Amino acid sequence: MAETGFLAGDKIDMSEPRSYPRHVKTDAGDIEIRLMSPSDEAAVLAFGKALPTHDLLFLPRNISEPKVLSAWIKEIERGAIRSLLAVKDGKVVGCGTLVRDPHxxxxxxxxxxxxxxxxxxxxxxxxxxxxxxxxxxxxxxxEKLSVQMTVDQQAAIALFESLGFKAEALLRDHVRDVEGNTHDIVVLGHNVAQVRAQMEAYGLPDAVRH
Ligand SMILES: CC(C)(COP(=O)(O)OP(=O)(O)OC[C@H]1O[C@@H](n2cnc3c(N)ncnc32)[C@H](O)[C@@H]1OP(=O)(O)O)[C@@H](O)C(=O)NCCC(=O)NCCS
Incomplete structure (x- = not known):
């Protein structure tokens, strides 16, 4: 089981279907994790604007721009994207998004x-x-997950490797920052189907029902 990383973390009871909001205790204090909705547009824009632009280079669009945020909200409404927000004392301090294209x-x-x-x-x-x-x-x-980030994002790489992701590709000079400098992107992948099979083998089928 250890090679999945996710299961080895032992922090989530996957025998229960996920429901939100959830509350987690972190070294930053109590954090609420909940699904992002259209009413969060202004708060997420403020969050995006406060981020260093270098930290946004892994994204296909700059989320500190209002029109990008509006398009993102439309995708959430359409059901193509699901985003989770980490909220501390009413302020957005993190965002995790799952993007897929069924077509x-x-x-x-x-x-x-x-x-x-x-x-x-x-x-x-x-x-x-x-x-x-x-x-x-x-x-x-x-069945499969990917993440990508600039190669200097050591925390991001360590974090996703701890979840069982492995490097699959290096895209050289793939993004260009506002100063005109290019940066390499690393793509990590995870075979989720394997995790699901392991969970089912360990008797947790409810957690992975579609
Ligand atoms: C990646 C990111 C989201 C991590 O958020 P975070 O709240 O700092 O992460 P955590 O504090 O939960 O740390 C998680 C793990 O990351 C690793 N990590 C955190 N900070 C680190 C650092 N400065 N150097 C190396 N590894 C680090 C550790 O493995 C840590 O696990 P541990 O505490 O059990 O050792 C944050 O660094 C970020 O927003 N980076 C810029 C955006 C980006 O590149 N995103 C990746 C695209 S998916």
């Missing part, structure tokens, strides 16, 4: 995108959020 040739694949505000980093918020986003993916019946 593509990769309907079985989901991409996780995650970012935590600088002031609460290194305190367990990212870990809690990544586990919850992973649980969303399991519940959605996905």
């Amino acid at each position: 593509s040739w990769s309907p079985h694949v989901g991409e996780i995108r995650m970012v935590v505000s600088s002031e609460v980093r290194g305190k367990g918020v990212g870990k809690a959020l990544s586990q919850e986003t992973f649980a969303l993916a399991l519940g959605a019946g996905l």
